[in-house]
Amino acid sequence: MAALSVPVLSFPHHPKVPNSSTVNNDLRFPYYPLLSLIDQCTSLNQLKQIHARMLRTGLFFDPFSASKLITVSALSSFSSLDYARLVFDQIPQPNLYSWNTLIRAYASSSDPVRGIFVFLLLLDRCRESPNKFTFPFVIKAASELKASQVGRGFHGMVMKSSLASDVFILNSLVHFYGSCGDLDSAYRVFRNIPRKDVVSWNSMIKAFVQGDCPDEAFQLFREMEMENVKPNDVTMVGVLSACGKKADIEFGRWLCSYIQRNGIAVNLTLNNAMLDMYVKCGSIEDAKELFDTMPEKDVVSWTTMLDGYTRMGDYDEAQRVFEAMPNEDIAAWNVRISSYEQNGKPKEALAVFHKLQVSKSAKPDEVTLVSSLSACSQLGAIDPGRWIHVYIKRQGFKLNCHLTTSLIDMYAKCGDLEKALEVFYSVERKDVYVWSAMIAGLAMHGRGRDAIDYFSEMLKAKVKPNAVTFTNILCACSHSGLVEEGTGLFHQMEPVYGVVPGVKHYACMVDMLGRSGRLQEALEFIEKMPIAPTASIWGALLGACRLHGNVELAEHACSKLLELDPRNHGAYVLLSNIYAKTDKWDQVSRLRKVMRDSGIKKEPGCSSIEVNGIVHEFLVGDNSHPLCKDIYKKLDEIAAKLKVIGYVPNKSHLLQFVEEEDMKEQALNLHSEKLAIAFGLISTVPSQPIRVVKNLRVCGDCHSVAKLISKVYEREILLRDRYRFHHFKGGHCSCMDYW
DNA sequence: GTAGGGTTAG
Structure with missing residues (x-):
């Protein structure tokens, strides 16, 4: 152990012999001070030093000592599961405690399936059978994975073992079936728990909430009270969440007063759950009041407020909350992206996604990508x-x-x-x-x-x-x-x-x-x-x-x-x-x-086309595009070319526009989809299809014109309207004119 | 010496 670049621990040398008259001959404890050092470790490197020393002294081959090393490498703040696994694989006969620790660590890691693999290895290699600690860990791995068949198998093993009425294991199973969405099985297990504790009730309430059955969750909450089981903070989190699903503000307020009246300890999570309930019930005022008085706030609190304002459509206030947040968590970015995307503002959603890329303040995750892809779908981008x-x-x-x-x-x-x-x-x-x-x-x-x-x-x-x-x-x-x-x-x-x-x-x-x-x-x-x-x-x-x-x-x-x-x-x-x-x-x-x-207005037709990553939008008779002159020139050219091959405009489609101010712009030639197609013809190369998205149903005349353009100009046109795609090629449309 | 349940974003 020569050159160590890390804070070096001072190893206790050989244990001091207290005095010569009472020599400690008990060889089970000669290195005890080294073991107690494991608990004082603050870094992986220190742990590695102890590991080395344990190997040299032979302490490593004491199963109890080895298990201690496993625990710290797998579960401490500086843990490394890979290191823990290396250590584990070196132990000649790991005891059940060590097996359990490794399964536990894998179950709550990002790769819980490894917990299940280790469990299978345990069945094969360990002399002892899995015990009441093993099952909660491995069932948790199955819950994380939503591995319904595997979990069901564990359930079977439990029932055949002597652990069939262990409340910890049964609670884990309720939780497992709940996360797999199998409410029937969850409820069956729950009902058969002989001595239910508060966690049993909480797990079943949570399962109902997750499974979109808020009424059943409330029902259970009442039943729990009748059975004289005292709800705790976790119970309240579940019931508040159910309340948010029902958007029942009255009941929500009652629950908040219930918490006060019953002296349930309010921690950060419970405050966040109340916040979330207020937001989901549409009362941003209540949420704001609570938020301002919360002694401690975390990223969930901020994200929930952000979500609250975007739900109200108050993007300015949402922006302020976002800027006031202490750190830019990916969840906060996701709320902003998805709120734009879900409120028909896909362009804004992509702009936020772009900002996230530039700022590099958080790493996009799966949710970010799903919302951003959905924004692309909406835009047809x-x-x-x-x-x-x-x-x-x-x-x-x-x-x-x-x-x-x-x-x-x-x-x-x-x-x-x-x-x-x-x-x-x-x-x-x-x-x-x-x-x-x-x-x-x-x-x-x-x-x-x-x-x-x-x-x-x-x-x-x-x-x-x-x-x-x-x-x-x-x-x-x-x-x-x-x-x-x-x-x-x-x-x-x-x-x-x-x-x-x-x-x-x-x-x-x-x-x-x-x-x-x-x-x-x-x-x-x-x-x-x-x-x-x-x-x-x-x-x-x-x-x-x-x-x-x-x-x-x-x-x-x-x-x-x-x-x-x-x-x-x-x-x-x-x-x-x-x-x-x-x-x-x-x-x-x-x-x-x-x-x-009655002041009812027609939703204006709008067509957009994406050219080189930029989305251009056109309204009927739009003059605002910088290339507008060229576009109208192209339209004249199109009209002339189509006339030659005998096209006659179908005037009945003119009357889509019933408002007077629209009358002047009614010429069929000025429909937004035609403008977009004309722009596509002048701004893209012939090999590229022209992709247009229209917010309404495509007009019949525009449909005929697009077919003809696809033939005369030998261009593929992909036109998406509100309901479907029209793929124009060689004078025909993929819809076969059935639309 | 080990355990089970909790809030946000699709």
Whole structure:
């Protein structure tokens, strides 16, 4: 142990012999002072020195002493699991304590699966059987991994052993089943715990909260009181969280006073839980008041406040909170990114992501990437999306199901279905969300048949479809006119797959029937629905009426829709389009007056196009773009070229715009999607497809024009509208004009 | 000498 560059410990030399008359002949304790030094270690290097000394003195081969070394290397503040493992592997016959310590350390590490491997090794190599300490550790590893089969196996082993009524182990199992989302099993274990303690109750309450059953959590809280088990701070954290889910501020306030009245110790975590409850119940005032009086705050407190302000849409105050935060935790960045992304401000979300990159104050994590990818999807911005994909690869992020789903969604919504499929096939583990995202991607691109095939593949892979899967597959059938197939699947939902159809599924069915011209059937379907039709149901019927020019039914659907949602501008626009299509001009102007009088405005059509990573936005008749002259010149050229090949503008689409001030700008030529396409033609190379995203449904005339442009200019155009993709190539569109 | 339950971001 010559050159040591670290603070060197002064080793006690040989233990002092107290006095010659009472010589300590007990050879079990000759090096005891060295052992007590282990506890005083403050760095790994010091520990290594002791380890070396232990090897030299032979103390290392005393199982008790070796276990002490394991404990410190695996669990201290300066611990190194890899070092602990090296030490462990050198011990000839580790005792059960050492095994347990290693499993414990792995279970709470970033790689809990190693805890399970060590457990298996233990079964094979250790003379002793796992004990009441082993199981809580290894079950915790299974919970972390949500390894439901493995955990179930541990449960079986426990039941066969003499530990079947150990409350610690049973509590661990409740927690385990809760984290796997298996509430039934969690509850079964809970009910069978012979002497429940407060942790048993807390674990089950938490399981209910996690499993989105806040009412059951409250119920258990009451039952616990009746059984005279005193709730503690952890109980309250769980119940407050349930309260946030219910957004029940009254009950939340009652819980806060309950905490006071019962003298439950309030620590930082409990304060944070109260803060979170106030925020989720929409009372930022209560949250602020509590926050200002909290004696101690951590990154969770700050992040919760930040979340509170963004929920209220108060981005300025959120910005102030963010700037006041003592350190820029990644969670805080994530709140900002996802709040923009979820409130329809994807550009702002990506701007924050960019700032994070520049500032380097925190390292993006999986949540950051998922939210940012979703922002790219919304924008249809494939360049930043690709950049993030490369980033994921370079940083060595494991493609878990969350990230895979986001990547598939991003590529599909940015028009690159092939790349989405590539990602899909590149991963081995596909959960129901990954499959559903792929089915949605196929649906969006008009590949309904393929979507159905993927759905069957998914069933073969033993993945159980959920409500999202059915929304996507029904949407696929609807977009591709596969009425028989869609109807068949719809009727199988509940009896075969146990998924109760929701309003979205009914809306898909109305859309599917209506689109294919079976309007009367669609109406009957609505009338027979077991749930009350919502605005979206009538909206789907109205859309179908527009497609097939059925004025009478349209008026009925529209009046129903406006009963439910009086300010739905879409309804007015659709109805006025139907009137225009059927030459009912007096009705068009009547509707226009109603809209004007009630101050209902049409959502302005807006198309965006991404060129070299920059997103350009166009409104109808937009003059604000720096290259606007060139764009209009190009539009004239297009108009001339198309005229030559016999194109006649379809004037009925003019009447999408019912407001007077829009009248001047109504020329079809000035629709936002045409402006964006023209800009794409002058600013990108011919080999590059033109990618346009429109916020509304694409206009019929623009659809015809885009088809012709794709032929005349030999350019691929990818146009995403509110509902689907249109892939124009050689004069045809991927939607086969069924949209 | 070992244990189980807790707050934020998708």
